[in-house]
Amino acid sequence: MRLLKLVPDNTNIDFMRIRNVALIISILLTVAALTLVAVRGLNLGIDFVGGQVVRTEFQQPVDIEDLRGKVAALEQGDASIQEFGGSRTYQIRLPRPEGPDTAAAAAVTELRTMLQREYPGARVDAGESVSGKVSEELAWDGALAIGLSMLGIAIYIWIRFEWQFGVGALVTLFHDVSMVLGFFALTQLQVDLNIVAAFLAIVGYSLNDTVVIYDRIRENLRKFRKMAMIPLLNLSLNETLSRTVVTSLSIMLALAVLLFLGPDVIFGLTLAVLLGTFIGTYSSIYISAPILVWLGVTPDSFVRGDDHDPAAKPAEAR
Amino acid sequence: MLDFPRWKSWGIWLVILIGMALAIPSMIPKSQVERWQDWIPSARISLGLDLAGGSQLLLEADTADAAKQRLQAKEEEVTTELRRGEPRIAIGDVSTSGGRLSFMVRDPRQLDAAVERLRALSQPAGFTGQRDWDVQVVDSTRIVMIPTKQGEETALKNSMTVARDVVRRRVDPSGTKEVTVVNQGQRRILVAVPGVEDPDALKQLIGQTARLEFKLVDLEANPQEVAQGRAPPGSQVLPMADGSGNIAVKRRAMVTGDQLVKANQSFDQNGQAVVSIAFNSSGARRFGRVTQENVNKPFAIILDDKVLSAPNINEPILGGQAQISGNFTVETANQLAIALASGKLPVKLNVIEERTVSAELGRDSIEKGTIASVAATLAVIIFMLVTYGRFGVYATLALLVNALLILAGLAVFGAALTLPGIAGFVLTIGAAVDANVLINERIREEQRRGRKLLDSLETGYKEASTAIFDANITNTIAAVLMWYFGSGPIRGFAVVLMIGIITSVFTAVTFTRMLVAQWVKAKRPRVLHI
Numbered sequence: 001m002r003l004l005k006l007v008p009d010n011t012n013i014d015f016m017r018i019r020n021v022a023l024i025i026s027i028l029l030t031v032a033a034l035t036l037v038a039v040r041g042l043n044l045g046i047d048f049v050g051g052q053v054v055r056t057e058f059q060q061p062v063d064i065e066d067l068r069g070k071v072a073a074l075e076q077g078d079a080s081i082q083e084f085g086g087s088r089t090y091q092i093r094l095p096r097p098e099g100p101d102t103a104a105a106a107a108v109t110e111l112r113t114m115l116q117r118e119y120p121g122a123r124v125d126a127g128e129s130v131s132g133k134v135s136e137e138l139a140w141d142g143a144l145a146i147g148l149s150m151l152g153i154a155i156y157i158w159i160r161f162e163w164q165f166g167v168g169a170l171v172t173l174f175h176d177v178s179m180v181l182g183f184f185a186l187t188q189l190q191v192d193l194n195i196v197a198a199f200l201a202i203v204g205y206s207l208n209d210t211v212v213i214y215d216r217i218r219e220n221l222r223k224f225r226k227m228a229m230i231p232l233l234n235l236s237l238n239e240t241l242s243r244t245v246v247t248s249l250s251i252m253l254a255l256a257v258l259l260f261l262g263p264d265v266i267f268g269l270t271l272a273v274l275l276g277t278f279i280g281t282y283s284s285i286y287i288s289a290p291i292l293v294w295l296g297v298t299p300d301s302f303v304r305g306d307d308h309d310p311a312a313k314p315a316e317a318r
Numbered sequence: 319m320l321d322f323p324r325w326k327s328w329g330i331w332l333v334i335l336i337g338m339a340l341a342i343p344s345m346i347p348k349s350q351v352e353r354w355q356d357w358i359p360s361a362r363i364s365l366g367l368d369l370a371g372g373s374q375l376l377l378e379a380d381t382a383d384a385a386k387q388r389l390q391a392k393e394e395e396v397t398t399e400l401r402r403g404e405p406r407i408a409i410g411d412v413s414t415s416g417g418r419l420s421f422m423v424r425d426p427r428q429l430d431a432a433v434e435r436l437r438a439l440s441q442p443a444g445f446t447g448q449r450d451w452d453v454q455v456v457d458s459t460r461i462v463m464i465p466t467k468q469g470e471e472t473a474l475k476n477s478m479t480v481a482r483d484v485v486r487r488r489v490d491p492s493g494t495k496e497v498t499v500v501n502q503g504q505r506r507i508l509v510a511v512p513g514v515e516d517p518d519a520l521k522q523l524i525g526q527t528a529r530l531e532f533k534l535v536d537l538e539a540n541p542q543e544v545a546q547g548r549a550p551p552g553s554q555v556l557p558m559a560d561g562s563g564n565i566a567v568k569r570r571a572m573v574t575g576d577q578l579v580k581a582n583q584s585f586d587q588n589g590q591a592v593v594s595i596a597f598n599s600s601g602a603r604r605f606g607r608v609t610q611e612n613v614n615k616p617f618a619i620i621l622d623d624k625v626l627s628a629p630n631i632n633e634p635i636l637g638g639q640a641q642i643s644g645n646f647t648v649e650t651a652n653q654l655a656i657a658l659a660s661g662k663l664p665v666k667l668n669v670i671e672e673r674t675v676s677a678e679l680g681r682d683s684i685e686k687g688t689i690a691s692v693a694a695t696l697a698v699i700i701f702m703l704v705t706y707g708r709f710g711v712y713a714t715l716a717l718l719v720n721a722l723l724i725l726a727g728l729a730v731f732g733a734a735l736t737l738p739g740i741a742g743f744v745l746t747i748g749a750a751v752d753a754n755v756l757i758n759e760r761i762r763e764e765q766r767r768g769r770k771l772l773d774s775l776e777t778g779y780k781e782a783s784t785a786i787f788d789a790n791i792t793n794t795i796a797a798v799l800m801w802y803f804g805s806g807p808i809r810g811f812a813v814v815l816m817i818g819i820i821t822s823v824f825t826a827v828t829f830t831r832m833l834v835a836q837w838v839k840a841k842r843p844r845v846l847h848i
Contacts, residue, residue, distance in 0.1 A: 003704065003707050003848070004704040004705045005705075006705075009762075055679075100668070101378065101668055101670045102670070104671075104672075105375075105521065105669040105670070123676060125676045125678065126673075126676065127517075127674045128672065128674070129671065129672045129673075130671050131670040134376065134670050134671045137805075138806070141804055141805045142805075142808060144803045145804035145808050146800075148799045149797075149800055152795045152796070152799050153792045153796055157788075157792065193738075193806055194737060194741075196804075196807065197738035197741050197742070197807050197808060198741060200796065200800055200811055201741050201744075201745045201811070203796060204745055204749075204796055204815070205748065207793070207796070208792070211785065211788045211792055212789060214788075215784055219784075242762070243752075243755050246701075246705060247748075247752045247755045250697075250698045250702070250748075250751050250755070251748040251752075253697045254694035254697060254698050254747070254748070255694070255744070257690055257693045258690045258691070260690075261686065262686055262687060262690035263683040263686040263690075265368070265683055266687070266740070269737070269741055270741075273744075
């Protein structure tokens with residue numbers, strides 16, 4: 001049986017030739033993404049800003065203006081009403097109410113009661129309320145969890161490799177997370193706690209990809225001490241190219257299936273991870289590798305580990 | 319490569335077998351599992367509320383209210399001690415404003431004795447030898463009692479433990495439902511009840527402080543003053559629960575809910591829903607005596623400072639049994655009975671977060687999620703098979719065993735599977751695929767470099783392992799930190815990730831290596847199709 005080979009044997013692509021062009025594009029895109037986040041903002045869900053959301057499935061299609069009027073009659077501020085999944089399913093979101101922390105829970109109860117009274121047979125599928133205090137904590141917790149895990153990982157990579165690799169991994173992560181944030185700012189897809197899980201998955205995947213390539217670069221740095229940095233990076237990337245393509249494709253394949261067949265509630269999450277996988281694959285080649293050159297990694301960097309003599313600094317030994 | 323000792327393969331198969339045994343209960347209907355013998359493992363994966371449907375509430379103690387109540391209780395304790403203890407110490411000008419208890423000792427000669435006796439009332443709080451109340455003398459006649467920080471904290475801690483138990487008894491009176499009631503932080507309680515789709519009843523049930531008191535109605539109070547909220551000394555004005563105005567009652571309670579031994583819903587002679595209660599012996603004695611002395615006068619049944627009803631005492635109530643009426647439906651009477659039987663909440667709890675998912679939506683998520691996961695896995699399997707042939711089969715087997723072991727891990731650790739957990743699941747499956755891809759690609763590479771079959775297998779596994787190791791350690795660091803600092807869905811994601819990292823290394827590296835070694839040993843192949 002002939003096996004599928006997506007990447008031919010012994011490729012010799014000069015990835016690094018366009019590294020400056022790629023870098024400029026990446027910087028521009030990152031700046032654009034962050035600007036977009038700053039200007040348009042993210043469509044933060046109630047998990048992070050507080051408020052109420054009720055998702056209802058009606059028996060018959062309803063007139064959205066009529067529904068809007070009835071929700072407005074509750075006098076709980078500007079409601080946003082969106083179709084969700086089907087034409088009879090709507091998501092109604094109310095802003096965080098004034099008053100004590102308990103007001104959010106009371107508001108969702110009122111909305112729920114109104115829907116069941118005004119639209120007989122309507123089924124309230126999901127109702128959530130988050131008070132201002134809790135939402136602030138959730139936002140803080142989420143940011144802290146992502147930030148600290150990135151830091152912990154960078155320290156580990158620094159210890160296992162060299163500090164340049166730790167910085168490289170951090171910059172790569174920063175790039176990937178900014179791009180996905182920019183995507184959310186552009187599409188205005190709602191960012192809730194589940195999306196934080198998606199960010200964590202992206203961080204995990206992006207790192208995995210970067211670490212695999214770094215591992216090969218380290219191996220080659222030890223093996224070919226005389227080789228210049230650029231050809232060495234090209235060699236490492238070509239050697240791992242087949243693995244990169246097969247892994248990325250299989251994961252994207254799985255995510256694409258999840259995107260089309262999976263439940264509506266994880267659509268945003270899956271889309272984010274799918275995008276993140278794509279960006280993570282790109283960035284591990286065009287950001288994490290060339291940055292090592294700029295940070296001054298040389299074939300000498302790993303000599304120490306091979307010589308079994310920590311006292312003999314490579315530079316002095318020569 | 320060929321060096322794969324027998325004990326090691328036995329060990330691997332044993333782990334897989336145990337994993338399967340632990341994963342099976344989660345894959346068959348619950349009703350079946352419940353009929354199993356005790357010795358068969360029957361722990362099932364519990365589904366998070368986003369998948370199973372149900373309600374989740376986050377309750378927070380109203381600390382201002384708790385401090386106020388604590389102050390009031392202290393006031394009573396102090397006045398009782400000084401006015402009734404021996405020798406009596408007359409006090410006046412009692413005030414609880416500003417969160418402190420202050421009063422004047424009428425006879426300055428008794429001041430030291432009063433301080434002495436009040437100090438004895440305070441309790442040590444914390445390890446520093448500090449007491450829960452600070453007793454000070456100001457202006458040489460006035461005693462001020464200030465609650466200390468440690469005292470407040472100790473009191474809150476004790477209250478939260480009691481509150482958790484009370485909430486559990488209310489939500490799950492029979493102790494048979496799969497409810498979660500846990501303390502979160504210092505002043506919060508998380509309640510998760512599967513299957514409840516309308517959280518209002520739940521909120522009402524939990525939110526009731528359920529402080530039940532029986533007090534005599536003050537018949538001498540001026541109705542006009544009562545309507546304006548003023549009551550004669552020794553009495554207080556309380557609102558009627560049905561909103562029909564105010565009523566004046568004596569401050570001293572005849573009996574309180576603390577003396578209850580039983581409360582359940584029943585019907586009175588008119589078929590109205592009521593709550594039947596029974597007192598303990600001291601409560602019954604007191605209730606009997608007071609009703610005997612006050613026949614033909616009304617008494618008030620007070621719940622959380624609202625008067626439910628104020629019936630006339632037609633005859634002495636001696637048996638310690640009574641009925642509480644007050645326009646109940648069967649449901650509300652039942653709720654009150656549960657609230658009373660579970661004891662009163664030591665601190666007022668507010669709902670600060672609420673999440674409800676209907677069972678239909680949860681079921682829809684599971685169904686679609688399962689179909690999508692199976693399809694996604696199939697797609698990856700086919701991809702692996704066409705890419706790596708025989709080694710793709712091994713990768714597939716590893717993938718399936720991995721999925722099984724993750725299920726087993728979740729069941730054993732009792733971690734609930736949530737939607738973000740599914741994301742974590744997909745990520746670990748991805749990591750497992752990647753580990754196999756790394757190994758297989760490395761073997762291909764070594765072959766191309768002209769290594770012998772066995773050599774390339776050996777080197778492939780060895781060289782790929784460093785990358786796999788580093789990648790997994792970084793993910794473990796991330797998972798542990800997320801679990802520690804994250805909340806809710808982030809934790810759900812982290813738990814699955816932690817379990818998945820361990821199982822994926824085991825299946826993708828150790829398990830496939832065994833399969834490869836056994837194949838090579840049995841078939842002695844000369845060429846490697848990879």
